[in-house]
Amino acid sequence: MFISIDFADDKPIYLQIHDQVIDAIASGKMFSGSVLPSSRQLAAEFGINFHTVNKAYNLLREERYIQFSRKKTAVVSEPSMNEALLQEWDNRERTLLAELVARGVSRQDIVHRVDRLLDTVGLSVENGSKGGGQP
Amino acid sequence: MMFPYGILAYAVFLSIEVILYLLPGWMPSTVPFGVRIPPEFAGDPVLVRLRHQYRKWVVVLGLAMGLLLSLASRLLQSPGSTMLLSPFLPLLWIILGYAVYYATRRQLLAIKTKQGWYEGQRAAAVAEIPERADTDQPRAGSLWLWILPMILIASVTLLLTLWRYPHLPAVLPTHFGPGGQPDAYARKSVTVALNPFFAQLGLFVIIGLTMAFANRMHTPLDPAFPRTSSVQQRVFRRRIVIAAGVMGITTALSLLTAELMVLDVLSLQIGGWGIVLFPVLGLVVTTVIVARTGQLGSRVQVEAAEQPTGVVARDDDRFWKGGVFYYNPDDPAFWVPKRFGVGWTLNFAHPGSWVVIAVILLAVVSPVAVHLF
Numbered sequence: 001m002f003i004s005i006d007f008a009d010d011k012p013i014y015l016q017i018h019d020q021v022i023d024a025i026a027s028g029k030m031f032s033g034s035v036l037p038s039s040r041q042l043a044a045e046f047g048i049n050f051h052t053v054n055k056a057y058n059l060l061r062e063e064r065y066i067q068f069s070r071k072k073t074a075v076v077s078e079p080s081m082n083e084a085l086l087q088e089w090d091n092r093e094r095t096l097l098a099e100l101v102a103r104g105v106s107r108q109d110i111v112h113r114v115d116r117l118l119d120t121v122g123l124s125v126e127n128g129s130k131g132g133g134q135p
Numbered sequence: 136m137m138f139p140y141g142i143l144a145y146a147v148f149l150s151i152e153v154i155l156y157l158l159p160g161w162m163p164s165t166v167p168f169g170v171r172i173p174p175e176f177a178g179d180p181v182l183v184r185l186r187h188q189y190r191k192w193v194v195v196l197g198l199a200m201g202l203l204l205s206l207a208s209r210l211l212q213s214p215g216s217t218m219l220l221s222p223f224l225p226l227l228w229i230i231l232g233y234a235v236y237y238a239t240r241r242q243l244l245a246i247k248t249k250q251g252w253y254e255g256q257r258a259a260a261v262a263e264i265p266e267r268a269d270t271d272q273p274r275a276g277s278l279w280l281w282i283l284p285m286i287l288i289a290s291v292t293l294l295l296t297l298w299r300y301p302h303l304p305a306v307l308p309t310h311f312g313p314g315g316q317p318d319a320y321a322r323k324s325v326t327v328a329l330n331p332f333f334a335q336l337g338l339f340v341i342i343g344l345t346m347a348f349a350n351r352m353h354t355p356l357d358p359a360f361p362r363t364s365s366v367q368q369r370v371f372r373r374r375i376v377i378a379a380g381v382m383g384i385t386t387a388l389s390l391l392t393a394e395l396m397v398l399d400v401l402s403l404q405i406g407g408w409g410i411v412l413f414p415v416l417g418l419v420v421t422t423v424i425v426a427r428t429g430q431l432g433s434r435v436q437v438e439a440a441e442q443p444t445g446v447v448a449r450d451d452d453r454f455w456k457g458g459v460f461y462y463n464p465d466d467p468a469f470w471v472p473k474r475f476g477v478g479w480t481l482n483f484a485h486p487g488s489w490v491v492i493a494v495i496l497l498a499v500v501s502p503v504a505v506h507l508f
Contacts, residue, residue, distance in 0.1 A: 001266055002361050007258040007449060029266065037264060044468035045262035045355055047449070 001029045005046055013048060017056035022065060025076060026121045036066065036074040143411045148204065150418055151225055152197040155232040157426060159186050161477060163364075163433040165357060165448065168240045169458040169474040173447045174359045176252050185239050192235045200228050233459070236475055240458045259358040259446035263365050277373070278346055281380030285342070288387040289335045292394050296328050299398040303328065307397055317403070331394040335387050342383035349375040352479060354431065354472045358448055363441045367432030374428045375478070378421045385417030430477045 003020045005013050024030040036042070039057055043050035057074050060066045066074045100110050159168065164177040168185065176182075204224060247253065307327050308317030321327045349372055357364040392409035395401040401409065428434055454463040461471050464484040473480045481488035 001264050002261050002356075002365075003264060004259055004261040004358060004361070004444075004446070006446065007260070024264075030264075034266075037262070040467055041353065042262055042264075044466070045353055046260040047355055047451075047463075047466045047468060048260070049465060050467045 003042075005048070014052050014055040014059070017042075017053060018059050021056070021060055023121065025065060025079075030076050032076050032078045034076040036076070038073065143415060146415045146418060147225055148200070148228070150422060151228050151232070152193070152200075153422065155193045155196075155228075155235075156190055158475065159189060161426065161429040161434065162475065163357065163429075163431055165359065166474065168236065168243050169452075169455055170240060170243045170247055171448060171450050171452055172247060172252055173256050174443045176247075181243070181246055185243055189235055189239045192238075193232060196228070196231050196235065200224065200231075237458055240475075244452065253447075253450045256450075257446045258449040259444075260449065261356045261358040261361040263356060263361070278343075278350065278376065281346065281376070281383060282339070282343060285335075285339050285383050285387050288384070288391055289332060289339070292332045292335060292391050293329070295400070296332060296394060296398060299400065300325065300328055303398065309397075328397060331390040331397065335390050338383060338386055338390070342379050345379045346376045349379065352470060354468075354470070354479070355448070358446045359443045360441050361444065362439075363437045364431065366437045367435045369432070370435045371428055371430075371432035374424050374432075378424045381420045381424070382417045385413040385420075389413040425477050428477075431472055 001024055003017060003024075005016045007013075009016065011019075021030070021036070030036075036057070037045075039053035040050045043053045046053075057066065061068065061074075064077055064080055067077045069075050097110065100113075105113075162168075165172055165174055167177070167182050168189070172179075303323055305323050306320045307323050308319065309321045309327060309330060310317065310319035326333075352372060354368065356368070389410050392401065392406050392413065396403060396406035396410075426434075451463070454461055454466070455474050456462050458474060459476075459480075461474070461480060461482050462484045463482060466482055466484070468482050469485045469487050470479040471482050472478075481491060
């Protein structure tokens, strides 16, 4: 799998790396036990400072997506969820939903949009739990 | 009749000319003459014109050097003169070839800046994360495929020497002159008799390190064609291992021939040819491999053609001092792909590069120093 960073993007580079690792886990390209390259190696391939990659890795570790093994290798963790994380996610999602509601987008459109976006994360491919979608 | 060592010298000269001539065609299309350009300019007529001009000057240079070579060997009137010149002439040849490259690069840089080739481009970088940790490293078996024959050749060398040792004369030749006749001798001892064998062992260390190093060398992918460059680089790494293996085996065979001459099993005439022909064969095969592969596999055809992603690699021309020395303190990479050549070079801003330079200097200077004192 490829990870790309866009130097012209407003989003900081460490966040671009962070987001793509989460995306890779969501789509099943990476799973618990997958090994990430060392921050030095990844930085060398990107030609960027290795502290930037470290920052991405540290954030991913704090969020429990990855952990560091004894040899300091970054390894993808078992998926985990807890009430606090769900609560925090609800808050962020609520703001995002409010943005659309405030601009007058209908409830049905919003549900449809979220549904389509979920498809792009590859969730529907992994488990057949959703098909036609809720009306 | 031409002496075998003269042939080796000519083979080296010829390969310099051939490599200088073909080199522009071996470079990735987005780095012509060491200048980073967006993919849409890769077919620009200006590049065709610059390549013609570069090759014209390389041919002129080759003719001039050939003339110099034949003139010098006629003046010196000795069969060994080509050998005598061999350390200096290739160096001069390469430096002048570099000057042709430098001039061409300057012109392309000026055109690129003036016409704003990089303006409005979106700069990006791509890295590949192997989905299984070991997918893109060749199996360890492929290294042994090359190392085992070398061990076999070295064993034959060792056993033959030990077998013949009791029958050897009290004085052994240790060096063979340009005409193929021995010109240095030493009193008989196991160490002297095994000289070529020790050289083989040293060779295997160097070749083994080169293969292991090339095998795991990961360098930046082209963000415009990530899939293509990933496949090409994988092939490139594998072919460099093969080329190093071929060099290792042919050089080991050449040293075995030298041992046979020391042991007086082979006549000087036949042995002289053997010593030379094996490395020449290695040189030819390696050059063919490199010519078919190109720097970072740029000449390797990838089956599924990839549409450019729309992003390009960052313009890193300013980090290439003189077009050949990479100096970028913000790049954590220690080794980077050569900008005009095949293989890798150092990031001279990396502290580790000074260690490498010190080791090389030490390796060059210490034998000379030992010889002097």
